[in-house]
Amino acid sequence: MTKIPEANVIHSRLRLRQLRLMLALQEFGSLRRAADNIGMTQPAATKMLHEAEDLLGVELFERLPRGMRPTPFGETVIYYARMVFAELSGMREELVALESGNLGRVAVGAIPALASGLLTRTIANLKQSHPRLSMSIQVDTSDVLVQALLQDQLDVVLGRIPGGARAEELLFDSLGEEELCVIAGAKNPLVQAKDLSWSALQNETWVLQQHPSPMRAIVNQVFHNARVDIPNSIVETTSIMTLLSLVQQTDMLGITPVSVVEDYAGRDLLAVLPISFEARLPPYGLITRRHRIQSSAMQAFISSVKAEQGDA
Template sequence: MPSNDQILSGDNFLEDTSHSLPPLSFIIGRLRLRQIALLTALDEQGSLHKAAEVMCMTQPAATKALHELETSFGITLFDRSSRGIEATELGRCVIRYARLIQSDLGNLREELTDIMNGQGGRLAVGTIMGAVPILLTRALAKLRSLQPELSIEIFEETSTKQLQLLDEGRLDVVIGRPTVSLQPHLYDYTVLREEPICIVAGSNHPLAQARDVSLHELGRQSWVLYTANAPLRVLVEHEFRQAGVMLPKNVIETSSTFVATSLLQDSEMVAVMPLDIAHFFAAKGILCILPTHLKSKMEPYGVVWRKNVTLSSAGKMFVSILGQQNAMA
């Protein structure tokens, strides 16, 4: 670990081989947006001279800015040679995030412009799969009718991934479960809906017309299962253990509902699915819901946002609409 003097001076930090980086406060205090732009210019141009021209800088100024960047991180970002300049593995990582920063700044400018022009701004919403067919689509339709100029982004992900994006400020609100977090107290949470589950198959499956399908019968079927540790996978495994039935070994694993549905259509496989999703596909004749009683239940989900963070007017409106739509469902 470098000494405080090394951190303060920065110049010796590139020589450190302890595989430690400076504190985040040190990096933030030294990093400049113009340096971020230089990073991407260097990556695109492949030479300091050309990057300096693009940035309207002198080559010595570009060289100095790159040195300051490398000092800020304490690592070498580019290899220099007679052929030009090429990003190191660590440099490529920093460049990737530099592009994200530039993209976010562009989005910030657009959103500020929209708000100034009375066009409503932007709302980024994360959602679990089970909330999409009924709760989310109805709430979004209502929100669009009230704020037609609002830009809306939807991210379908697991609750764990959504909370990560929420913490990073990339999502405004989440429809999911805050209990998957190690620090659920960091979030405000309003319960919206239970999430019943069911067993589904293709509409032409041999069991489609059965009056009752037991887990013992399902144990003899081929399955499409969610990947290990996914909540629906854990639930299926629990159901089979409780019934004393071996979990089928003839399985295909996927985290994609689209893949699962496609496989079910063209095979005699079965799968577990949230009931609202299953009803959506069953109404279109794509899947059928098998008459199997499951004892296990998914934890209710709700709308989540960061505690002590003031939601935008669009965010507050969306949360309110979700509550109203849920009461009507």
């Protein structure tokens, strides 16, 4: 059995051009087209692939009658090759930013419940202390955001680690927990009730997050525990503002963290219904990739979030 070489051997002998070839092979499935893509002859590409396989001691690509496909070893190398080039792109962006006097850029993902409160306050403070810090914001459910993080589309996520995520590749820094509540418009007749049960609300129209978000999983579990079928009439949205507007202007019901209601400017137009909600969402926090080096921009954002949460 061939032994995988020590890390220091890989560090000193594996070349970036070999990694570029792996990515091109995975994309095109053909040695000729991959070689053309990175500006090499096919014989040179063949030699380079053999050298990489000899160095690592494993077969990286399976030779098929028509083309090539990565082996499980190859898939692993391709995954880390993408990470390497993403880090190099990040390095280049940060160098350009520093050259122009900026702190750099950070791509942030946030779940809707945190976007209007914690994230907004963090951005406001950051732009005062670091006016030339560039930020891009994506608001979505945790499952979508964590997948984007793992694909290097985001630098940091304010959210939760969803079930089924590759948790071993993530770092989670908990910031707190949120209590959930059922909300209705202030004029909804249900607001006058002294006590309500889940069965009494089963036939109402609900505004809920899409499956498989952590909040939707909790809601489904609550109905299941109450031995009540999931409501048939559901409007699905990831937008907190859409949820609040629908609940406020119709007889629809919604489920949201208590903090969202408290932060909402039109909270007088909403009411929290008198129904027991013992289930809680998993803790929310800062999620980053385990092996990713944090840029100056990332560090500034993370420090600001923690400071803002500490002051809340």
